[in-house]
Amino acid sequence: MIPFHLLYSWLFKSFRISGETELIDRLITEWTQNIMVVKRSWIFWIFIVWMPMIILSLSWVSIFIAIYSIKVEFIKNTIIAGNILISLILIVSSIRYIIHFREIHGNTEISTDIHKLRSNLNLWDIYFIRFFNWSITNQIVLFLTIIIELSLVFIYQNQLWDHIWILTIDTGIMILEMIFLRLYRKRMIDLEMDYNVIIPGKIFFVNQSWVLSSIQSIEGDKIKTVRSLFPSKIASFFNYWTVDILTEGDDVAMIWTMSMYYVTNPDNIVTNIQSLLDNNYRTPREWKRQSKTVHAKLHSSFGVKEHSYDTRSKIRDVLQ
Numbered sequence: 001m002i003p004f005h006l007l008y009s010w011l012f013k014s015f016r017i018s019g020e021t022e023l024i025d026r027l028i029t030e031w032t033q034n035i036m037v038v039k040r041s042w043i044f045w046i047f048i049v050w051m052p053m054i055i056l057s058l059s060w061v062s063i064f065i066a067i068y069s070i071k072v073e074f075i076k077n078t079i080i081a082g083n084i085l086i087s088l089i090l091i092v093s094s095i096r097y098i099i100h101f102r103e104i105h106g107n108t109e110i111s112t113d114i115h116k117l118r119s120n121l122n123l124w125d126i127y128f129i130r131f132f133n134w135s136i137t138n139q140i141v142l143f144l145t146i147i148i149e150l151s152l153v154f155i156y157q158n159q160l161w162d163h164i165w166i167l168t169i170d171t172g173i174m175i176l177e178m179i180f181l182r183l184y185r186k187r188m189i190d191l192e193m194d195y196n197v198i199i200p201g202k203i204f205f206v207n208q209s210w211v212l213s214s215i216q217s218i219e220g221d222k223i224k225t226v227r228s229l230f231p232s233k234i235a236s237f238f239n240y241w242t243v244d245i246l247t248e249g250d251d252v253a254m255i256w257t258m259s260m261y262y263v264t265n266p267d268n269i270v271t272n273i274q275s276l277l278d279n280n281y282r283t284p285r286e287w288k289r290q291s292k293t294v295h296a297k298l299h300s301s302f303g304v305k306e307h308s309y310d311t312r313s314k315i316r317d318v319l320q
Helices: 002-013 019-029 050-069 075-105 114-155 161-195 233-238 265-275 283-320
Strands: 037-038 196-198 201-207 212-219 222-228 243-248 255-263
Touching: 002 114, 019 114, 019 196, 019 201, 037 265, 050 075, 050 161, 075 114, 075 161, 114 161, 161 201, 196 265, 201 265, 222 265, 243 265, 255 265
Parallel strands: none
Antiparallel strands: 037 196, 196 201, 201 212, 222 243, 243 255
16 A cells, blocks of 8 residues: 555645654653543544445446446446445445544543553554555545546547547546545544643643644643533434633633534543643552552541540549
């Protein structure tokens, strides 16, 4: 497979699929121990699945036209083979990516195991790179199919005067496929490359719009409120939320809102965000150590109470 992602990264410096990993690596070098990465839920894919469905439908229409309306075997077979290959690549690459995305990003928790977090980040990058490269490959296959079809039409034009309008419609259909394929890839970039990183005392908002990216960080002392809400009835049905971060601007009277979209399990995420911003998060080991300390103190306290009680009893016995 041709590494198109490297070509894009070379042409557009703001397009970095591994940007998330690079940010985490920088935070690790700054001795950040507790990190939480919040990404869109895989449910987001459900709302864009109509795009690949339209691509597949247009592809099947093109195959139907080729089978029943084009008599030149070379042109017919070229159209059929190109569309079948496009459909297979689209189906396999999309399903594989979504399955792996859901497995890796099923739960959003505070990560204290840096090695595990880096491993997951590498997997995210690998699976999306595969999808991205196959998507570009798909578009090139589609483009070459159109070019070959037009070339064959020019070569066999004496035999195709009665079918020129049909071939024109078929070419238009494949151009529509290219348009929807590009839109679909852009939305999948939103799924993978839009994310939020929360560390003690700070939140990073990263947004990728095609080949352009923006990163904004907000200090914890600027955040006034963290809230979660259902943005619509459809969101309530599919159980995804919007998490709003209300921040204080330079002017005290100004309140800005930064949002995390398509978030699942918002109660846990909001609680973790607040604990990280307040620097109150404790690892399981720290909680265990703290609980032992509290238990020891309570035990000592109860020991004093028991000792006092026994002394009073003995005095009472003497007085009697």
